[in-house]
Amino acid sequence: MKMMSLQQEFAGDALVAMEQPSATTTTTTADWRLSVPTLSGRLVTLREVHVDDAEALIGVLTSEAVARFISPAPASIDSFLRFIEWAQRERARGTYVCFVVVPHGQSAPVGLFQIRQLEPGFATAEWGFALESAAWGTGMFEDGARLVVDFAFDTVGVHRLEARAAVVNGRGNGALRKIGAVQEAVLRRSFLSHGEYVDQTLWSILDSDWRQTKAVWGPKVLVH
Numbered sequence: 001m002k003m004m005s006l007q008q009e010f011a012g013d014a015l016v017a018m019e020q021p022s023a024t025t026t027t028t029t030a031d032w033r034l035s036v037p038t039l040s041g042r043l044v045t046l047r048e049v050h051v052d053d054a055e056a057l058i059g060v061l062t063s064e065a066v067a068r069f070i071s072p073a074p075a076s077i078d079s080f081l082r083f084i085e086w087a088q089r090e091r092a093r094g095t096y097v098c099f100v101v102v103p104h105g106q107s108a109p110v111g112l113f114q115i116r117q118l119e120p121g122f123a124t125a126e127w128g129f130a131l132e133s134a135a136w137g138t139g140m141f142e143d144g145a146r147l148v149v150d151f152a153f154d155t156v157g158v159h160r161l162e163a164r165a166a167v168v169n170g171r172g173n174g175a176l177r178k179i180g181a182v183q184e185a186v187l188r189r190s191f192l193s194h195g196e197y198v199d200q201t202l203w204s205i206l207d208s209d210w211r212q213t214k215a216v217w218g219p220k221v222l223v224h
Helices: 006-010 013-017 051-061 077-093 140-156 170-179 207-217
Strands: 044-048 096-103 111-117 124-131 160-166 182-193 196-206
Touching: 044 140, 051 077, 051 111, 051 124, 077 096, 096 140, 111 140, 124 140, 140 160, 140 170, 140 207, 160 170, 160 182, 170 196, 196 207
Parallel strands: 124 160
Antiparallel strands: 044 096, 096 111, 111 124, 160 196, 182 196
């Protein structure tokens, strides 16, 4: 599964401060900056990451099956706690959100979803995800992805949502295609994976396309 680099995100404070104003004006819902809603689907609940999740998430993100296609995650409890603190600060600034994935009937997270703005105002955003291998093929990704994309378009006010996955990551690319993402391009040698640059596929979902898809699916999101 594709996921944005946690270590890169943790180091991103200075980069965000250097962004220039965009000509695009987008109205967003400010409430999520103060308190991220809990989203409930058919199989999973998504909530904001918090400090109690650090140990479980390290286990998920450093497992061999998951680590193969993501940038290195923080390897210690202390570094992961610093990432969580950073994530909450960036959420308060309105630039980033990190959800953990909790299956119904469980308390420990089995993965996460991230959304970050690619331009001021969040009109264009990128999302990433990672789930433990035991959750693959269970429908949890599709259930959680619908919740996240709904949140991005309906609550944050995103217009265009991008994702990137290594070309050789057949499962991750298939998951994006299944959720309705459109393949746009191959980004040559754009992702450093274990010392080697690999090609990535660029995917996108537009808000107008997503609303047409929702008209077929019907509402499935509960917000707490």
